[in-house]
Amino acid sequence: MSVSQQKHFPVSWEELHRTAKALAWRLIGIGEWKGIIAITRGGLVPAAIIARELDIRLIDTVCMASYSDDHRPGEINLLKGVGGDGDGWLIIDDLVDTGRTAKYVREMLPKAHFATIYAKPAGRPLVDTFITEVSQDTWIYFPWDIEPQFVQPIAKMKRS
Numbered sequence: 001m002s003v004s005q006q007k008h009f010p011v012s013w014e015e016l017h018r019t020a021k022a023l024a025w026r027l028i029g030i031g032e033w034k035g036i037i038a039i040t041r042g043g044l045v046p047a048a049i050i051a052r053e054l055d056i057r058l059i060d061t062v063c064m065a066s067y068s069d070d071h072r073p074g075e076i077n078l079l080k081g082v083g084g085d086g087d088g089w090l091i092i093d094d095l096v097d098t099g100r101t102a103k104y105v106r107e108m109l110p111k112a113h114f115a116t117i118y119a120k121p122a123g124r125p126l127v128d129t130f131i132t133e134v135s136q137d138t139w140i141y142f143p144w145d146i147e148p149q150f151v152q153p154i155a156k157m158k159r160s
């Protein structure tokens with residue numbers, strides 16, 4: 001799917017904060033965690049919010065990259081993993097899309113609890129806990145990737 005065929009779902013800092021706190025409420029009802037494993041880079045900000053809410057100070061990272069600038073998934077590139085099987089650990093990422101990242105991380109840490117803020121249908125079965133589902137043809141724009149700018153009124157956009 002090309003970038004222009006996708007629906008856009010821009011997320012503000014306030015919305016991200018509120019939804020990450022909703023995830024924290026969900027997670028505190030599930031159990032105690034040894035610590036958080038943030039999936040870089042998208043999981044870093046949500047992990048910081050969750051860590052603050054759940055009073056967790058032990059935070060590790062799985063460092064990886066897969067998407068290119070044109071929103072197409074590429075080869076998964078693992079830069080840093082973590083040891084063990086993930087037992088008692090909470091994995092935080094911003095979203096699951098195709099589920100490829102989640103599948104890769106779950107194979108590495110099969111006993112960890114995998115949580116995201118957003119989930120698209122293809123990735124949803126791979127997440128233990130998430131808050132908001134968006135359709136598969138939607139691209140989520142996180143606050144760290146966007147800035148406010150002028151947009152045409154809807155009526156004008158429809159005419160062009």
Ligand SMILES: O=P(O)(O)OC[C@H]1O[C@H](OP(=O)(O)OP(=O)(O)O)[C@H](O)[C@@H]1O
Pocket residue numbers: 039040041042043064065066067068073093094095096097098099100101102123
């Ligand atoms: O379910 P998937 O299709 O695997 O997509 C989800 C992953 O893609 C994004 O990360 P990306 O690799 O783009 O890097 P980033 O976190 O640095 O933005 C996002 O943060 C998830 O980690």
Ligand SMILES: O=c1[nH]c(=O)c2nc[nH]c2[nH]1
Pocket residue numbers: 067095097138139140141142145
């Ligand atoms: O910022 C992002 N928004 C998305 O919808 C997405 N899907 C995979 N990777 C993504 N990154």
Ligand SMILES: [Mg+2]
Pocket residue numbers: 039040041042043093
């Ligand atoms: Mg990521």
